[in-house]
Amino acid sequence: MADSFVNSPMRDNWYQRSSFYGASFALITTVSESGQTNIGPYQLSAPFEVIDRRSWMIISRPTSNTATNVKRTLKCAMNFVEYDEERIKTVLEFGYPGQTTEEKMKYNTFDLIDSPTPGRESNDIYPKIIKDAYQVYECTLDVERINENPILRDSLSAHLLLNIDNILLKESWAGMLDGSGDKMPNIPLTYGFRGASTFWFGDSKPAYKLPIPERGPKVEIVMYEANRLDDEVRFTQEACEQLVGIPPAFIVTVLEGIVKVAKERDVIEIDEAFVIQVNKEREEAGY
Numbered sequence: 001m002a003d004s005f006v007n008s009p010m011r012d013n014w015y016q017r018s019s020f021y022g023a024s025f026a027l028i029t030t031v032s033e034s035g036q037t038n039i040g041p042y043q044l045s046a047p048f049e050v051i052d053r054r055s056w057m058i059i060s061r062p063t064s065n066t067a068t069n070v071k072r073t074l075k076c077a078m079n080f081v082e083y084d085e086e087r088i089k090t091v092l093e094f095g096y097p098g099q100t101t102e103e104k105m106k107y108n109t110f111d112l113i114d115s116p117t118p119g120r121e122s123n124d125i126y127p128k129i130i131k132d133a134y135q136v137y138e139c140t141l142d143v144e145r146i147n148e149n150p151i152l153r154d155s156l157s158a159h160l161l162l163n164i165d166n167i168l169l170k171e172s173w174a175g176m177l178d179g180s181g182d183k184m185p186n187i188p189l190t191y192g193f194r195g196a197s198t199f200w201f202g203d204s205k206p207a208y209k210l211p212i213p214e215r216g217p218k219v220e221i222v223m224y225e226a227n228r229l230d231d232e233v234r235f236t237q238e239a240c241e242q243l244v245g246i247p248p249a250f251i252v253t254v255l256e257g258i259v260k261v262a263k264e265r266d267v268i269e270i271d272e273a274f275v276i277q278v279n280k281e282r283e284e285a286g287y
């Protein structure tokens with residue numbers, strides 16, 4: 001039978017009350033007022049700025065220990081752990097609002113250690129990190145940019161804009177960043193709070209890799225590569241269309257060559273005519 005679409009109404013926390021949103025989560029460590037490391041699980045937590053700078057956005061209820069602590073100390077660590085059915089139970093307990101850090105740490109099953117980053121050893125400002133995490137982002141709250149932005153500043157939630165100071169990766173995973181290995185971390189999933197009394201979790205099946213389709217570069221890809229090579233020199237769309245047929249392995253080298261010629265001739269906008277001219281000169285020179 002056909003399954004029709006129906007409209008889902010707006011409700012507070014609509015992502016879990018009016019829809020299905022599955023995602024992973026981070027265990028955020030911060031330092032409580034009494035100097036103890038606090039752990040809070042956060043699903044609404046995602047990369048924010050990804051070019052030129054590393055920043056992160058967390059959306060928290062405004063009165064959480066995490067939001068209170070990070071606003072006071074400005075520092076936190078986002079710990080990413082692999083799926084472990086037993087430990088998920090601790091994560092769920094950590095997610096129950098209204099507990100003090102002392103109460104939470106009594107049933108904690110995660111080992112906490114000092115950060116290996118010099119100057120970031122645990123104290124009243126810097127939290128401990130989770131020993132078994134496969135990666136940890138060490139962050140600083142960007143109070144200045146939050147206050148400059150009314151959406152972040154006046155939010156009913158705490159929108160925590162964090163600059164990522166360091167990414168700590170376990171050595172065994174660092175070697176596989178380029179996908180050369182056959183493994184990915186076993187990333188846990190949460191589907192959030194459902195109905196009145198359940199919180200849903202899952203583990204992902206082992207990750208697998210597929211080769212990227214070989215379709216030759218599209219003009220958007222050429223433009224993306226071309227316009228990030230130099231701060232001043234810009235390629236027009238028509239210029240990039242001239243370069244679409246070049247095999248992916250050579251495209252950056254070719255673009256760099258064109259930028260070099262443009263710099264020598266004080267050209268800052270590379271148009272179709274310029275590309276044709278450079279190609280002609282290269283052919284004449286026997287390249």
Ligand SMILES: Cc1cc2nc3c(=O)[nH]c(=O)nc-3n(C[C@H](O)[C@H](O)[C@H](O)COP(=O)(O)O)c2cc1C
Nearest residue numbers: 040041042043044060061064065066095096097190
């Ligand atoms: C897996 C999981 C993900 C959660 N994600 C969020 C979230 O993104 N934002 C939020 O405000 N609360 C989230 N919660 C609820 C918080 O964990 C809860 O408010 C908790 O009290 C926070 O701990 P803290 O007060 O020690 O910071 C989540 C809970 C769980 C179990």
